[in-house]
Amino acid sequence: MAWTNSLSFMPEPTPVLILISVLLVVSIPLLLHLIIYSTTSDTLPTILLIGPSGAGKTALVTLLERGRPTATRTSQTPHTVEVSLPVKTPVASSRFRSPNDPTWEVTKKLLIQDTPGHGKLRHYAMDSISKPQSLQGIIFVVDAADLSSEAREGARQAAEYLHDVLLQLQKRATNSKSSRAPKEMPVLIAANKLDLFTALPAPLVKSTLESEITKLRKSLSAGLLDSGVGAKDLDVTEEHDWLGEVGDGPFEFSQLQEFNVQVKILAGNVTGVDGSDVKQWWNWIGSIL
Amino acid sequence: MLDGFEILTTSGVVLWSKSYAPLSSGLINGFIRDVFIEEKVLPSATTADDTSASQHSAYKREKYTLRWASVKDLGLIFVAVYQSLLHLSWVDKLLDNIRVLFVDLYGDQVRKPHSTVVECNFDDYFDQQVQELESSAEASQRTPQITRNDENLKTTPDEESEEPPPPIPGLLSGRKSPNSAAPSTDATPTSTPDTSRPSTPLNGHLLSAKATRGGTSRRARKAASGKPTAVDGLKEKSVGKAKGKQLRRWDADGMADEDEDVPLDYSATSDADSRPVSSAGVEPVDMAASGMRTSKGQYILKDLDDEVHSILQSAKQKNQRTETSKPTGVVGSSLGAISGLFRNVIGGKVLTKQDLEKPMKGMEDLLLKKNVAREAAVRLCEGVERELIGKKTGSFESIDTLLRTSLSSSLTKLLTPTTSLSLLTSITNITTTQQRPYTISIVGVNGVGKSTSLSKLAFFLLQNNLSLLIAACDTFRSGAVEQLRVHARNLKDLSDREHLGRVELYEKGYGKDAAHIARDAVAYAKDHNFDVVLIDTAGRRHNDARLMSSLEKFAELARPDKILMVGEALVGTDSVMQARAFNAAFGAKRGLDGFIISKCDTVGEMVGVLVSMVHATGIPVVFLGVGQHYGDLRTVNVGNVVGLLMS
Ligand SMILES: Nc1nc2c(ncn2[C@@H]2O[C@H](COP(=O)(O)OP(=O)(O)OP(=O)(O)O)[C@@H](O)[C@H]2O)c(=O)[nH]1
Numbered sequence: 001m002a003w004t005n006s007l008s009f010m011p012e013p014t015p016v017l018i019l020i021s022v023l024l025v026v027s028i029p030l031l032l033h034l035i036i037y038s039t040t041s042d043t044l045p046t047i048l049l050i051g052p053s054g055a056g057k058t059a060l061v062t063l064l065e066r067g068r069p070t071a072t073r074t075s076q077t078p079h080t081v082e083v084s085l086p087v088k089t090p091v092a093s094s095r096f097r098s099p100n101d102p103t104w105e106v107t108k109k110l111l112i113q114d115t116p117g118h119g120k121l122r123h124y125a126m127d128s129i130s131k132p133q134s135l136q137g138i139i140f141v142v143d144a145a146d147l148s149s150e151a152r153e154g155a156r157q158a159a160e161y162l163h164d165v166l167l168q169l170q171k172r173a174t175n176s177k178s179s180r181a182p183k184e185m186p187v188l189i190a191a192n193k194l195d196l197f198t199a200l201p202a203p204l205v206k207s208t209l210e211s212e213i214t215k216l217r218k219s220l221s222a223g224l225l226d227s228g229v230g231a232k233d234l235d236v237t238e239e240h241d242w243l244g245e246v247g248d249g250p251f252e253f254s255q256l257q258e259f260n261v262q263v264k265i266l267a268g269n270v271t272g273v274d275g276s277d278v279k280q281w282w283n284w285i286g287s288i289l
Numbered sequence: 290m291l292d293g294f295e296i297l298t299t300s301g302v303v304l305w306s307k308s309y310a311p312l313s314s315g316l317i318n319g320f321i322r323d324v325f326i327e328e329k330v331l332p333s334a335t336t337a338d339d340t341s342a343s344q345h346s347a348y349k350r351e352k353y354t355l356r357w358a359s360v361k362d363l364g365l366i367f368v369a370v371y372q373s374l375l376h377l378s379w380v381d382k383l384l385d386n387i388r389v390l391f392v393d394l395y396g397d398q399v400r401k402p403h404s405t406v407v408e409c410n411f412d413d414y415f416d417q418q419v420q421e422l423e424s425s426a427e428a429s430q431r432t433p434q435i436t437r438n439d440e441n442l443k444t445t446p447d448e449e450s451e452e453p454p455p456p457i458p459g460l461l462s463g464r465k466s467p468n469s470a471a472p473s474t475d476a477t478p479t480s481t482p483d484t485s486r487p488s489t490p491l492n493g494h495l496l497s498a499k500a501t502r503g504g505t506s507r508r509a510r511k512a513a514s515g516k517p518t519a520v521d522g523l524k525e526k527s528v529g530k531a532k533g534k535q536l537r538r539w540d541a542d543g544m545a546d547e548d549e550d551v552p553l554d555y556s557a558t559s560d561a562d563s564r565p566v567s568s569a570g571v572e573p574v575d576m577a578a579s580g581m582r583t584s585k586g587q588y589i590l591k592d593l594d595d596e597v598h599s600i601l602q603s604a605k606q607k608n609q610r611t612e613t614s615k616p617t618g619v620v621g622s623s624l625g626a627i628s629g630l631f632r633n634v635i636g637g638k639v640l641t642k643q644d645l646e647k648p649m650k651g652m653e654d655l656l657l658k659k660n661v662a663r664e665a666a667v668r669l670c671e672g673v674e675r676e677l678i679g680k681k682t683g684s685f686e687s688i689d690t691l692l693r694t695s696l697s698s699s700l701t702k703l704l705t706p707t708t709s710l711s712l713l714t715s716i717t718n719i720t721t722t723q724q725r726p727y728t729i730s731i732v733g734v735n736g737v738g739k740s741t742s743l744s745k746l747a748f749f750l751l752q753n754n755l756s757l758l759i760a761a762c763d764t765f766r767s768g769a770v771e772q773l774r775v776h777a778r779n780l781k782d783l784s785d786r787e788h789l790g791r792v793e794l795y796e797k798g799y800g801k802d803a804a805h806i807a808r809d810a811v812a813y814a815k816d817h818n819f820d821v822v823l824i825d826t827a828g829r830r831h832n833d834a835r836l837m838s839s840l841e842k843f844a845e846l847a848r849p850d851k852i853l854m855v856g857e858a859l860v861g862t863d864s865v866m867q868a869r870a871f872n873a874a875f876g877a878k879r880g881l882d883g884f885i886i887s888k889c890d891t892v893g894e895m896v897g898v899l900v901s902m903v904h905a906t907g908i909p910v911v912f913l914g915v916g917q918h919y920g921d922l923r924t925v926n927v928g929n930v931v932g933l934l935m936s
């Protein structure tokens with residue numbers, strides 16, 4: 001018979017085949033679930049932590065996660081951690097909500113991405129800035145005690161990293177194809193280690209970094225252009241990038257508002273004999289969510 | 290004696306640590322920087338997973354020696370610190386065992402995404418291992434006569450046999466399931482019963498009912514809260530049973546009537562344990578009890594021994610099994626193949642050397658095609674392979690993409706300089722704070738474009754209104770001084786026309802000693818207020834011993850702030866040798882400070898020389914020559930270079 005013949009093309013129902021089909025039937029919905037599930041966790045708002053090595057980023061992450069900091073060592077890989085905003089911290093999005101609203105008490109979850117600050121490993125952070133899907137804000141952690149040293153070395157290095165980060169954000173605005181401006185990007189400069197008596201207070205941290213960036217962008221513009229190697233790259237970068245307002249004037253963080261980058265400087269400390277003080281940073285995080 | 294032991298993640302969180310002496314916090318940070326980030330200390334060529342008696346690499350800093358082991362897919366690093374004066378032969382085994390124990394006990398917690406918290410009460414496990422290994426090392430040094438910890442003496446003075454424990458029948462079969470939720474580590478537990486546990490008397494291991502329950506229930510609780518697999522259950526039961534049988538004879542508390550029920554009762558008890566109290570809450574109590582010197586306390590200690598040994602042994606068996614066993618039967622093998630294929634596509638596959646072999650070869654060929662020297666290409670690929678073996682592919686991530694990201698990130702890491710101090714900043718620093726000229730000397734083999742590169746550098750400095758003295762220290766090749774004179778004249782014309790800096794040539798003809806001319810040039814520059822001295826040197830083959838040896842004296846007399854070596858982008862396999870030879874030529878205290886790669890415009894995408902030279906020496910490329918004009922000097926854009934290499 002014709003149809004029995006055609007049936008014989010079907011493979012024999014061996015145990016293997018049965019097993020495979022059962023496996024497929026079971027695993028496909030499971031997989032789908034896994035995929036959907038894993039992507040939803042990425043839609044939590046993300047805040048990126050960057051800053052020079054030893055600034056206290058990892059210590060801050062552990063503090064935000066568990067309420068007290070742990071011992072840390074130099075980081076080699078980025079790591080994303082889920083934290084919940086303390087209930088008391090006001091969230092910008094719930095400003096108009098009645099305090100009697102039952103959802104008021106619900107803590108807000110967010111992801112914090114810690115990145116390594118070592119000079120060789122900054123590409124992790126830079127990559128994260130340039131493809132910000134759910135990136136809500138950037139915290140640049142800086143060791144305020146390190147800025148005060150005579151040799152300016154700490155200040156210079158922090159400024160250099162900060163300059164690169166801000167320049168990247170500025171390029172995001174200037175290079176965007178679409179006519180509308182990119183999403184606003186809040187940046188917090190978290191002046192850490194205020195428990196140490198050599199630490200600079202927030203206003204001084206601001207002015208120190210601004211003046212270092214002023215010097216830096218000048219010397220960068222005097223320096224050589226950087227390039228890949230092939231001749232075709234040469235035409236692309238015939239101009240130096242310049243952070244902030246063009247001209248001889250000093251650099252100020254406020255000049256970046258034009259590019260939708262809001263910079264704020266707040267002090268705090270992750271560790272210290274009297275415990276930690278990161279209230280202002282929490283409030284900032286709350287204000288941008 | 291150890292000074293400290295730390296378990297940390299690659300993301301920088303210390304999960305557990307113990308220090309016997311105060312250690313400076315810079316010690317481990319420096320170790321991480323040197324070994325893992327800047328890779329100043331290359332790990333030995335053998336990967337940890339194919340040496341059964343793994344020798345962990347050592348790193349020395351200050352007066353300490355650090356040995357470490359890692360679990361790559363979990364991002365864990367285990368570090369042991371001790372004083373270099375001591376010779377602690379058992380540290381390797383300690384690292385191995387601790388790695389197995391920690392992963393077994395807390396692997397699930399480490400794996401949890403978006404978290405850094407690992408609740409662990411690891412102290413007792415660690416102490417147990419240290420005690421055991423230390424005393425067994427002592428024992429093997431001295432006579433086998435055993436007079437060690439008093440517990441052993443008290444309980445079983447006559448049973449100090451060094452035999453391996455009797456095989457527990459249920460145990461072996463129970464662990465044979467291929468689906469066991471084994472933590473994938475690159476660990477190779479080397480502990481064999483006869484070497485790692487001589488201090489544990491045989492019967493002690495089978496000693497107590499109470500303890501068995503208390504201790505195993507800790508594991509059971511973990512299993513209950515995690516994913517209780519058939520394997521786990523079976524294992525627990527068989528352990529319990531084996532112990533239970535002997536129990537009647539040995540229970541010191543005289544609770545023999547309970548014995549019969551222990552193995553059966555077991556799972557119920559552990560359930561009961563786990564329900565009312567959170568595991569974190571219970572354990573500290575257990576731990577405190579275990580420290581006590583009561584008979585009960587000892588039992589708990591013994592029980593810990595049991596637990597530790599069963600973990601170590603099961604890991605060992607697992608390891609042996611994966612080495613030897615092949616999937617049997619049609620169903621087994623085809624299932625295996627299918628799930629393997631499946632995982633290839635959807636991810637979640639644990640990578641092995643075989644999986645990587647072919648794509649690795651492709652990567653290597655790609656690098657070779659881009660003119661990366663073979664040695665560097667091989668070593669880079671080895672590094673990537675080391676990083677990837679034992680890793681799980683992410684969901685919907687093919688081996689290839691994983692490999693590409695891994696290679697591109699190691700290339701980026703390699704090419705990015707540790708400090709990005711710009712040359713201009715260093716020059717201003719020196720000239721303002723020390724009131725002396727900044728000295729740069731240029732070295733390299735013949736014909737690579739030393740003088741041209743020097744002139745480009747000069748032009749760049751002139752553009753920044755610095756005053757330069759160019760010292761012609763190539764007193765060897767005829768025509769060299771004249772060539773430089775032409776460059777100097779051109780540069781002078783240029784800078785006069787465009788009101789740039791001041792430039793002058795310092796020359797003393799041929800035949801004189803280059804080192805002395807260089808020194809005199811620096812003195813002259815200081816007297817005449819020059820900002821920078823640029824020293825041209827004679828080109829020399831890196832295998833010309835006589836000329837190379839004169840470089841040491843040169844560095845001593847001229848004291849250059851920067852020694853830059855010019856290398857050609859066109860050069861092939863020679864690049865590695867050249868870079869190494871020049872880097873070593875200035876004596877023990879001095880090396881190269883950077884490379885200038887010339888003629889980059891002629892090679893297109895074949896920019897491999899950058900990789901070869903940096904890889905051979907760890908010294909960054911500071912400038913690229915990209916054309917025939919004075920303005921054709923560039924700094925390196927690492928992203929672009931990596932892009933070219935990977936294209
Ligand atoms: N005194 C003081 N020390 C702090 C504070 N915050 C962090 N530290 C210490 O600074 C050191 C470095 O902190 P980490 O968090 O590891 O630094 P990091 O920014 O993550 O550095 P990388 O991972 O290398 O980028 C640690 O020893 C912390 O204990 C603080 O507020 N005050």
Ligand SMILES: [Mg+2]
Pocket residue numbers: 057058059072073074075114115116117300301
């Ligand atoms: Mg860190």
